[in-house]
Amino acid sequence: MTERRADPEIRLARSYLLRVAEPPAMALTAFIRVYGPVRAARLVREGECPEAVLAETSARRTLDRAKSDLAEAERNGARLVVPEDGEWPAWPLLPFDQVTQRGLRGFAPPIALWVRGDARLDEAVMSAVAVVGARAATGYGEHTATEIAYGLAQRQMPVFSGAAYGIDGAAHRGALAAGGVTAAVLGCGLDAGYPAGHAGLLKKIAETGLVISEYPFGTPPARHRFLVRNRLIAGLTEGTVVVEAGVRSGARNTATTAGVLGKVVMAVPGPIGSSMSAGCHQMIRESAATLVGSLADVIETVGKLDSSLAGRTPRPRRSTDGLGEEAMRVHGALELRAGRSAEQITTESGVPIHRVRAVLPELELDGLATRAEDGWRLTSRSRPVTPAGGGHQGQ
Amino acid sequence: MTERRADPEIRLARSYLLRVAEPPAMALTAFIRVYGPVRAARLVREGECPEAVLAETSARRTLDRAKSDLAEAERNGARLVVPEDGEWPAWPLLPFDQVTQRGLRGFAPPIALWVRGDARLDEAVMSAVAVVGARAATGYGEHTATEIAYGLAQRQMPVFSGAAYGIDGAAHRGALAAGGVTAAVLGCGLDAGYPAGHAGLLKKIAETGLVISEYPFGTPPARHRFLVRNRLIAGLTEGTVVVEAGVRSGARNTATTAGVLGKVVMAVPGPIGSSMSAGCHQMIRESAATLVGSLADVIETVGKLDSSLAGRTPRPRRSTDGLGEEAMRVHGALELRAGRSAEQITTESGVPIHRVRAVLPELELDGLATRAEDGWRLTSRSRPVTPAGGGHQGQ
Numbered sequence: 001m002t003e004r005r006a007d008p009e010i011r012l013a014r015s016y017l018l019r020v021a022e023p024p025a026m027a028l029t030a031f032i033r034v035y036g037p038v039r040a041a042r043l044v045r046e047g048e049c050p051e052a053v054l055a056e057t058s059a060r061r062t063l064d065r066a067k068s069d070l071a072e073a074e075r076n077g078a079r080l081v082v083p084e085d086g087e088w089p090a091w092p093l094l095p096f097d098q099v100t101q102r103g104l105r106g107f108a109p110p111i112a113l114w115v116r117g118d119a120r121l122d123e124a125v126m127s128a129v130a131v132v133g134a135r136a137a138t139g140y141g142e143h144t145a146t147e148i149a150y151g152l153a154q155r156q157m158p159v160f161s162g163a164a165y166g167i168d169g170a171a172h173r174g175a176l177a178a179g180g181v182t183a184a185v186l187g188c189g190l191d192a193g194y195p196a197g198h199a200g201l202l203k204k205i206a207e208t209g210l211v212i213s214e215y216p217f218g219t220p221p222a223r224h225r226f227l228v229r230n231r232l233i234a235g236l237t238e239g240t241v242v243v244e245a246g247v248r249s250g251a252r253n254t255a256t257t258a259g260v261l262g263k264v265v266m267a268v269p270g271p272i273g274s275s276m277s278a279g280c281h282q283m284i285r286e287s288a289a290t291l292v293g294s295l296a297d298v299i300e301t302v303g304k305l306d307s308s309l310a311g312r313t314p315r316p317r318r319s320t321d322g323l324g325e326e327a328m329r330v331h332g333a334l335e336l337r338a339g340r341s342a343e344q345i346t347t348e349s350g351v352p353i354h355r356v357r358a359v360l361p362e363l364e365l366d367g368l369a370t371r372a373e374d375g376w377r378l379t380s381r382s383r384p385v386t387p388a389g390g391g392h393q394g395q
Numbered sequence: 396m397t398e399r400r401a402d403p404e405i406r407l408a409r410s411y412l413l414r415v416a417e418p419p420a421m422a423l424t425a426f427i428r429v430y431g432p433v434r435a436a437r438l439v440r441e442g443e444c445p446e447a448v449l450a451e452t453s454a455r456r457t458l459d460r461a462k463s464d465l466a467e468a469e470r471n472g473a474r475l476v477v478p479e480d481g482e483w484p485a486w487p488l489l490p491f492d493q494v495t496q497r498g499l500r501g502f503a504p505p506i507a508l509w510v511r512g513d514a515r516l517d518e519a520v521m522s523a524v525a526v527v528g529a530r531a532a533t534g535y536g537e538h539t540a541t542e543i544a545y546g547l548a549q550r551q552m553p554v555f556s557g558a559a560y561g562i563d564g565a566a567h568r569g570a571l572a573a574g575g576v577t578a579a580v581l582g583c584g585l586d587a588g589y590p591a592g593h594a595g596l597l598k599k600i601a602e603t604g605l606v607i608s609e610y611p612f613g614t615p616p617a618r619h620r621f622l623v624r625n626r627l628i629a630g631l632t633e634g635t636v637v638v639e640a641g642v643r644s645g646a647r648n649t650a651t652t653a654g655v656l657g658k659v660v661m662a663v664p665g666p667i668g669s670s671m672s673a674g675c676h677q678m679i680r681e682s683a684a685t686l687v688g689s690l691a692d693v694i695e696t697v698g699k700l701d702s703s704l705a706g707r708t709p710r711p712r713r714s715t716d717g718l719g720e721e722a723m724r725v726h727g728a729l730e731l732r733a734g735r736s737a738e739q740i741t742t743e744s745g746v747p748i749h750r751v752r753a754v755l756p757e758l759e760l761d762g763l764a765t766r767a768e769d770g771w772r773l774t775s776r777s778r779p780v781t782p783a784g785g786g787h788q789g790q
Contacts, residue, residue, distance in 0.1 A: 140666060269664030269676060271535060272688045281664060281688035284679060286762075291686065293667045293676035 006084030133167025141244035153180020245279030339375030401479035422447035528562025536639035548575020634659035640674030734770030
């Protein structure tokens with residue numbers, strides 16, 4: 001399989017577009033959708049665009065640093081991932097139409113993402129869980145964040161967080177300690193070195209995981225950017241665990257965003273006297289979050305969401321162990337990122353078409369296959385197994 | 396007001412009936428309801444009753460200690476309260492028909508109650524809250540139980556519990572410390588002196604509160620009696636707070652019973668590593684209990700039940716203070732119990748339809764409006780405000 005990569009022209013256009021408006025730029029995003037990135041970039045540069053797009057872009061329209069941004073990123077070991085790349089994640093934010101209709105401007109998808117690190121973005125978001133919380137965390141909170149992140153990472157579930165002090169840092173470190181993938185999503189450029197005390201941590205994260213930002217190099221951190229960044233943490237993951245949070249906190253903002261985006265929101269309880277648990281308790285109490293009292297609770301809760309989105313039976317905690325030879329061959333013919341028709345699966349698996357048609361819905365009920373627009377796909381949690389077996393622990 | 400007191404004949408009959416069958420005696424209770432206590436007692440004594448009633452009463456039918464039970468109680472400063480007394484509490488258990496229909500035999504109302512203490516039973520149950528939990532409580536749990544009970548008692552809300560070691564004892568003590576009413580409901584006779592270490596506590600409770608039991612003097616404690624007793628704790632109170640509970644525990648049984656009886660069930664969270672909080676966390680996670688993180692949460696939750704029963708609106712969690720004039724007009728056009736279309740809201744509020752469509756999702760995000768099947772509704776937590784303002788703290 002050859003990797004799909006965007007044209008250099010497209011990357012250049014999106015590099016320009018990403019800097020020309022402060023995210024989230026809803027009108028610009030819609031404009032790009034209509035005209036495509038290359039033409040949209042040209043029209044914005046010329047000022048030939050609707051009022052709303054002009055409003056978003058007028059301050060920086062003439063500032064074309066697309067080439068130098070890309071060059072600087074390359075010098076710094078970073079890259080720009082664009083929706084036209086194979087690596088672009090199946091975007092889990094609300095469908096565009098819904099975003100516009102519901103007036104949820106704050107939840108626009110990113111135009112592109114600056115990324116540092118060797119992990120593939122589409123793989124890193126698979127089964128990813130956000131673990132976030134207060135900067136002024138307690139020892140209990142940091143310990144809990146580390147433990148949960150460690151356990152998730154051990155189970156090949158990437159841990160996303162915001163690289164802040166306190167809970168965020170503990171989460172990243174827990175995932176790193178387990179040798180798993182962790183991703184830090186920043187509210188500033190990848191070179192901002194923020195927070196200062198986490199420079200080493202961020203470097204380490206990039207070695208095996210990812211450091212991600214919507215902001216071009218040179219963008220300083222700012223309060224509003226953290227809030228905008230929170231939607232990426234929420235949107236790129238299957239669910240968000242708030243470990244500790246005061247009654248008003250950024251972590252709660254991420255959680256609220258996750259809820260709006262249809263993601264599962266979880267909160268860890270703590271002693272009722274602790275102000276750092278008060279936000280978590282409030283969220284649970286108001287049914288804005290599900291209580292998670294253990295790693296198992298987190299995994300179960302995230303799994304539940306999967307199946308509720310699919311509108312069907314529970315998620316595949318299970319392995320393919322119980323499958324017959326035929327079902328296993330059909331399962332083995334499925335792919336994660338491309339749908340296949342029953343006919344293609346027949347050709348690939350050697351299983352007769354009428355049996356393929358019978359087996360696929362069974363795999364679907366078992367949470368092992370998914371009906372997608374372009375045909376049948378492997379469910380993201382499961383993976384192909386060989387009839388020879390092995391891997392009895394599922395995964 | 397002259398106090399209604401049952402005829403001595405009725406009290407005698409119920410004294411007999413209370414000992415003749417092990418509670419909860421569903422068939423006997425139904426039989427009493429049909430024939431009245433005096434005739435029912437005579438028929439049971441003569442064995443002239445249906446098979447089901449015979450089955451419940453055959454072992455003790457001929458044992459008539461009604462008079463001596465009443466005499467012994469009097470000698471010990473106790474009394475038998477019967478449904479025919481003015482002091483009998485408006486019984487909060489499920490209506491009798493429902494109990495039979497739903498086959499909820501375990502939830503039958505008591506035939507009468509042995510009571511020691513000067514408080515009136517009907518007054519003691521008013522706004523009463525059960526505070527229960529594990530015997531093997533932690534310091535955190537006991538401290539929390541004491542604090543909550545203290546706060547409730549201070550606010551004239553009687554605290555019910557089971558007089559066990561651990562959480563129960565802490566709850567009684569907290570209420571006593573505040574000079575409030577507390578009631579201990581026992582799974583044995585009032586003279587059983589159980590648990591031994593709480594003899595002094597029980598004596599103290601009876602001085603200002605109540606010690607209550609379905610069991611005649613001389614009845615020893617037994618495991619099944621504690622479970623039967625739990626329905627009285629749940630049934631006599633407005634809500635039950637579980638402070639600490641293991642995954643399997645008697646406190647959870649009380650809570651489950653409270654849920655079945657339509658009472659509010661609350662649980663206090665704790666550190667996730669504590670096995671004594673695991674039962675509470677599980678109940679919250681499974682939506683079997685509402686998280687309470689403070690005394691204020693308990694009062695609010697019990698109050699909510701009141702208002703939801705009464706069909707009134709609870710008080711607003713979030714004020715509408717921050718809303719603009721337009722949003723306030725849209726908000727003011729919403730109703731709690733009937734959905735409205737955007738068109739109707741436009742007519743009502745005078746706000747243009749496109750703005751109504753934009754504002755509604757914002758109100759939803761703020762938790763002030765809810766999308767229902769029949770249109771947009773006021774979120775039950777909020778309430779209409781006048782643009783004139785006022786009440787800035789919410790309430």
